[in-house]
């Protein structure tokens with residue numbers, strides 16, 4: 001049975017431009033010229049995918065998108081937004097309203113066909129995805145799984161990854177803590193729009209043996225249901241070097257407070273990072289897919305081995321921050337580095353900016369976006385690995 005595509009645009013010329021190319025690809029194509037007509041056809045015709053213009057004469061495409069996402073039966077209906085060049089804000093609003101992709105006008109039918117096919121395939125995979133692994137019991141005496149995340153070099157997206165993976169795990173119903181183990185300036189608060197009233201600073205003024213569950217628990221900032229944050233220092237005067245024993249004591253307390261503990265480490269080695277990495281059950285090395293980052297990833301791997309981190313504990317995540325063409329392939333990097341690849345995070349520059357500006361991780365504001373699928377898959381793999389490692 002051919003998949004049904006609904007194109008919504010008030011300009012007949014756009015409908016014509018897309019109608020035949022999509023039909024020639026074997027899709028059954030229907031059209032609507034207003035928001036109201038679109039909502040009616042979505043109900044009555046049950047399309048498999050909607051191409052939706054933002055600027056419609058009656059109700060906006062954003063509102064249509066919102067209505068669709070609020071209805072339980074259609075919550076995962078794939079939607080591609082069409083927008084004019086000047087409508088960046090609308091585009092972000094659209095992604096927040098739950099659109100899966102967007103295309104800027106003038107539309108190229110060939111590009112649209114590729115996007116339609118990719119999105120349909122992704123939706124298919126999502127629907128077939130296995131249910132999430134069971135949550136490990138999270139009693140206070142239970143030992144949680146510490147997962148350390150390091151960047152092969154600075155600015156590769158570690159904090160973004162930690163924010164999104166911990167949010168993804170919390171969404172799956174796990175009890176999670178995300179901790180920023182850095183002596184200077186934490187960026188995690190911004191990712192969740194949390195006011196950084198309590199930070200790690202007070203703990204770094206304590207003797208390691210005084211750092212316990214109660215002390216650490218009192219410095220956690222709630223971010224989402226099931227997710228708490230231990231934030232890095234926020235101000236210049238809060239700069240504190242972290243002692244190795246302090247790092248160990250903090251992680252020791254955190255694993256008693258949460259089932260999964262994600263530790264955001266700076267990209268430069270330190271005694272505190274070494275202690276944190278040695279305490280971790282899984283070490284996620286994060287890199288961008290270019291030759292420069294490959295060099296630093298190799299250097300980090302050598303260091304991790306020298307520090308006695310078990311080979312099997314080290315996993316790789318590749319983050320694309322820009323849509324570059326000439327990138328190294330994740331599977332190739334896995335082979336070159338000899339480290340298991342957990343996944344590749346797709347580039348989502350607009351979404352990454354919107355997420356930061358709005359203080360909500362990408363997985364929360366664009367639930368069916370490609371980048372969210374990738375992040376959710378990595379989070380699920382970590383949960384499975386963590387439970388196995390117990």
Ligand SMILES: Nc1ncnc2c1ncn2[C@@H]1O[C@H](COP(=O)(O)OP(=O)(O)OP(=O)(O)O)[C@@H](O)[C@H]1O
Nearest residue numbers: 151154155156157158159160321346347348349352
């Ligand atoms: N998948 C992505 N697509 C596009 N941009 C991204 C993606 N992931 C992260 N970014 C952007 O990359 C920049 C650096 O990200 P982030 O702060 O998470 O890196 P970091 O490794 O924690 O940096 P630092 O070394 O300073 O701690 C941010 O502007 C972030 O929004």
Ligand SMILES: [Mg+2]
Nearest residue numbers: 158159160187
């Ligand atoms: Mg960071």
